[in-house]
């Protein structure tokens with residue numbers, strides 16, 4: 001059985017992505033959260049068909065600022081599912097302290113954003129990317145899917161695996177026309193560099209995975225509410241409800257892993273490249 005790891009499974013997008021992967025693939029899903037697991041399992045399984053629960057595991061206390069939780073999660077997945085079982089690592093970790101100007105910057109809040117938004121993704125891949133099959137392993141795995149089909153069901157292309165990070169358009173230096181949000185912008189720009197560098201390492205090591213950064217649009221979650229208030233979905237303005245955002249995200253994941261040239265770059269919810 002192949003595995004999807006969703007780091008940040010309790011967030012607005014993380015919860016919806018976890019539910020989507022369970023509903024639309026036959027992958028086993030490991031939802032990692034830095035919170036406790038008590039309510040998360042129930043939230044994920046709300047209104048879901050009974051047999052889906054068998055494919056879900058929730059691992060709590062995985063704070064991306066500390067390696068210990070990530071190390072334990074990787075060990076658990078390896079012991080239960082095997083050394084080369086992971087097809088998707090989706091990394092959702094992100095916090096925002098929206099500084100309007102220099103006077104709003106504090107060292108601690110700035111460092112917190114780098115610790116979670118950039119280094120947190122780097123450490124997640126450090127511990128989980130080694131569980132992704134290489135290209136040769138994938139060819140063998142493919143033979144075993146001959147009868148049942150690929151458990152990723154097209155969410156991840158048949159011959160590939162995926163390291164997928166939630167970045168943001170504001171991390172683009174080219175796109176920075178307005179300023180503001182120093183630390184969040186800089187931490188997402190640093191994340192983009194992590195993605196580019198990871199993609200090179202994956203390729204050099206003949207991994208089946210590519211690394212991709214993703215801008216989901218302005219999605220109506222608790223993350224954006226303090227900044228944009230209560231708004232309705234408006235695709236013309238790039239404002240997406242969570243269901244639409246996940247649908248678009250899944251389309252980009254599928255395309256990125258079935259068409260050449262997507263690795264080591266950042267893409268948006270329309271499937272368009274976000275320039276560095």
Ligand SMILES: NC(=O)c1ccc[n+]([C@@H]2O[C@H](COP(=O)([O-])OP(=O)(O)OC[C@H]3O[C@@H](n4cnc5c(N)ncnc54)[C@H](OP(=O)(O)O)[C@@H]3O)[C@@H](O)[C@H]2O)c1
Pocket residue numbers: 007008009010011012013014032033034035062063064065092093094095116120166167168169215216217218219220221222223224
């Ligand atoms: N919403 C938007 O419009 C938008 C736009 C551009 C980019 N993004 C990016 O998309 C991602 C998800 O955003 P969202 O809207 O779903 O926000 P959210 O609901 O606030 O979720 C925040 C995410 O960060 C994780 N997280 C926070 N602190 C963590 C820590 N110390 N260790 C591990 N994980 C931690 C949470 O996971 P757990 O609580 O489960 O651990 C959760 O998945 C973020 O990276 C954000 O920057 C969002």
